[in-house]
Amino acid sequence: MADHTDERIRALIARAVAQAPPxxxxxxxxxxxxxxxxxxxxxxxSHGSTELGWGEHGHRDRDRGRRVVLVAAAGIAAVALAxxxxxxxxxxxxDVGTGDPGEAALTQGNAIxxxxxxxxxxxxxxxxxxxxxxxxxxPPDPRVSVLEGxxxxxxxxxxxxxxxxxxxxPPTTIPPTSAxxxxxxxxxxxxxxxxxxxxxxxLPAGTDGSTSTTTTTTVGGPPGFPARAGLESAVVRxxxxxxxxxxxxxxxxxxxxxxxxxxxxxxxxxxTVARRIVDGLTPRGDGGFDPAPAEGLTLVVDLPPxxxxxxxxxxxxxxxxxDDPGGGVAFAVTTEQLAVGRDDLLTATAGSFGELQxxxxxEVLVQDRAAYGTPGTAASFVDPAGVLVTVWTPTxxxxxxxxxxxxxxxxxxxxxxxxxxSARVADLPAGTPIELGPATVTSHGGARGLCVEVDxxxxxxxxxxxxxxxxxxxxxxxxxxxxxxxxxWYVGYSTxxxxxxxxxxxxxxxxxxxxxxxxxxxFAVELPDQASTATIQFDAVDGRATAVSQAxxxx
Amino acid sequence: xxxxxxxxxxxxxxxxDWEEVYEAHAxxxxxxxxxxxxxxxxxxxxxxxxxxxxxxxxxxxxRDQGGYLVxxxxxxxxxxxxxxxxxxxxxxxxxxxxPTGATYEVTPPDVDIRAALERLSPQQRAVIYLAxxxxxxxxxxxxxxxxxxxxxxxxxxxxxxxxxxxxxx
Numbered sequence: 001m002a003d004h005t006d007e008r009i010r011a012l013i014a015r016a017v018a019q020a021p022p023x024x025x026x027x028x029x030x031x032x033x034x035x036x037x038x039x040x041x042x043x044x045x046s047h048g049s050t051e052l053g054w055g056e057h058g059h060r061d062r063d064r065g066r067r068v069v070l071v072a073a074a075g076i077a078a079v080a081l082a083x084x085x086x087x088x089x090x091x092x093x094x095d096v097g098t099g100d101p102g103e104a105a106l107t108q109g110n111a112i113x114x115x116x117x118x119x120x121x122x123x124x125x126x127x128x129x130x131x132x133x134x135x136x137x138x139p140p141d142p143r144v145s146v147l148e149g150x151x152x153x154x155x156x157x158x159x160x161x162x163x164x165x166x167x168x169x170p171p172t173t174i175p176p177t178s179a180x181x182x183x184x185x186x187x188x189x190x191x192x193x194x195x196x197x198x199x200x201x202x203l204p205a206g207t208d209g210s211t212s213t214t215t216t217t218t219v220g221g222p223p224g225f226p227a228r229a230g231l232e233s234a235v236v237r238x239x240x241x242x243x244x245x246x247x248x249x250x251x252x253x254x255x256x257x258x259x260x261x262x263x264x265x266x267x268x269x270x271x272t273v274a275r276r277i278v279d280g281l282t283p284r285g286d287g288g289f290d291p292a293p294a295e296g297l298t299l300v301v302d303l304p305p306x307x308x309x310x311x312x313x314x315x316x317x318x319x320x321x322x323d324d325p326g327g328g329v330a331f332a333v334t335t336e337q338l339a340v341g342r343d344d345l346l347t348a349t350a351g352s353f354g355e356l357q358x359x360x361x362x363e364v365l366v367q368d369r370a371a372y373g374t375p376g377t378a379a380s381f382v383d384p385a386g387v388l389v390t391v392w393t394p395t396x397x398x399x400x401x402x403x404x405x406x407x408x409x410x411x412x413x414x415x416x417x418x419x420x421x422s423a424r425v426a427d428l429p430a431g432t433p434i435e436l437g438p439a440t441v442t443s444h445g446g447a448r449g450l451c452v453e454v455d456x457x458x459x460x461x462x463x464x465x466x467x468x469x470x471x472x473x474x475x476x477x478x479x480x481x482x483x484x485x486x487x488x489w490y491v492g493y494s495t496x497x498x499x500x501x502x503x504x505x506x507x508x509x510x511x512x513x514x515x516x517x518x519x520x521x522x523f524a525v526e527l528p529d530q531a532s533t534a535t536i537q538f539d540a541v542d543g544r545a546t547a548v549s550q551a552x553x554x555x
Numbered sequence: 556x557x558x559x560x561x562x563x564x565x566x567x568x569x570x571x572d573w574e575e576v577y578e579a580h581a582x583x584x585x586x587x588x589x590x591x592x593x594x595x596x597x598x599x600x601x602x603x604x605x606x607x608x609x610x611x612x613x614x615x616x617x618r619d620q621g622g623y624l625v626x627x628x629x630x631x632x633x634x635x636x637x638x639x640x641x642x643x644x645x646x647x648x649x650x651x652x653x654p655t656g657a658t659y660e661v662t663p664p665d666v667d668i669r670a671a672l673e674r675l676s677p678q679q680r681a682v683i684y685l686a687x688x689x690x691x692x693x694x695x696x697x698x699x700x701x702x703x704x705x706x707x708x709x710x711x712x713x714x715x716x717x718x719x720x721x722x723x724x
Contacts, residue, residue: 016589020594024598456706
């Protein structure tokens, strides 16, 4: 190390080290503090520091008063955790989340996720998407209004708050394959999301168990609207919107009003009536809508927009498939953190969009997905901590058993499950290795998992694609977001993407690699360490680009 | 040195023998933390890393406790980055919503250092620091960070390549 570059690097490090503050005394270091996640979650202002922390002049005063408060907070948290521990003595082997509202912050790594207490025989965890909302904070939830009319007519109006509309993209599946035609993929059914989507919680009626936190938008389609099979551009209220007819009696219309995306689901009427109802809506001053009197619709639910939540929203979708290599998904579970005060969403909409039943200690909303033109049945409940849990199965069989068999897990237990599923991937038969820059990507078990090797470090993970969440669907693409020796990689393949487009992380400079092998596009994106989210764009073969947004996986 | 009393979780506030370990490595830890995340949060990062390390059940059995603290520090960096990025996003949003619309910009004190180091992963920063500041060999760095020597060589090569790009402008 004696060339000129070495000297410059040495000088650079010397300059960095010269800025080091004096070490804190041991007595101060010894003080037990709450977890870092708690301390940095708004406990103190950053005064505009940059992501790397090199943006402030001088050293911040070490505020002992703040530490006293934090220690007190830690004590309270310890008591709460002790209570939780007492309550969960029957199952100390798992890091069980009780759903008590007083539990610690529901950050991604500490989120409550509901998984089977024992994986049903013949099944395994086959799909995992445990990303988080790209916005970084829980955005305001939409206004939801439900109206009923004669002959079983039901109308649901979902108005995205302007803030969410400005920052969100529609949730759907893996980007190159988002143009799904196979039933209950992520946004096939009408969801709470508007045309430009929202990262807020999906309404149970729109949740089919496969809602992905991977978010996709289409570039070049109808402005502001997702593009997929079944969704057509339409003139709605005199402006260019979109229409999706799920069945002869179920239609969703999207339109923008004042830049705010609005979605209207109409059940119990054909598309012509649905258009007429939507065209006849009158905006109210509070952001809601009144129906035309002639329609005979009565307002039964009107939930105002939910507040923005400082918690990191954590949404996880996991699918359990049969052990048979050619077998499909048996059921899928989505857990999604609701904003504070939105836990009444389930019961408020139950009367119109599903049947509320008592299953053991839970009130469960059961929905026949046929109403949305998709197969299967879904069941949803909200736990005391505001976690919306939805279980979907394509056949409807065994649904109650799946729901009754769920238990909440957190933190380490969840990571153990992911590690086990990832280890299983590594043992599945491997395909041909694909060289992508410094990474070597290998698919395992067909499209069930992906492994990445970089600098002799290797990591595997089940794919997060959800486009084959049908009993016999085949993946046209798959991707996995994983950490390799602590470095964040997003890798995968697609049979119908034209190429890899721009990659835009929220910080730093990415490195993207792609190659085409046998007509299949393979890609590997190395995301900067300081990035917590990133958007990866793809060029589709039909000329319309798609973009997927991902959040850094939990380490 | 590594007696049972070092497990301070048994008696909060009783510093035990771990204090000697910390004080022997404090300067090194803060310097490394400064390279990893910058000077402003270096002490907080060190405090947290030490706290977690000495509360770990495996702490009493650790042979190289200084190295363990270094490894704990590097591992903690990534979590720290994520939390700070989220916090910064919240504050940017809050600033945007300020009625007066007033926002403020802070000029980095040393753009070169920031531009250079932000290209590296925490492990690469640690490798660079240990190689160029502490003049440790490949084997020593590998043992300290609990990775293979091959991994250290590659991380070092990639880090040098990235730094060269920045330094060459």
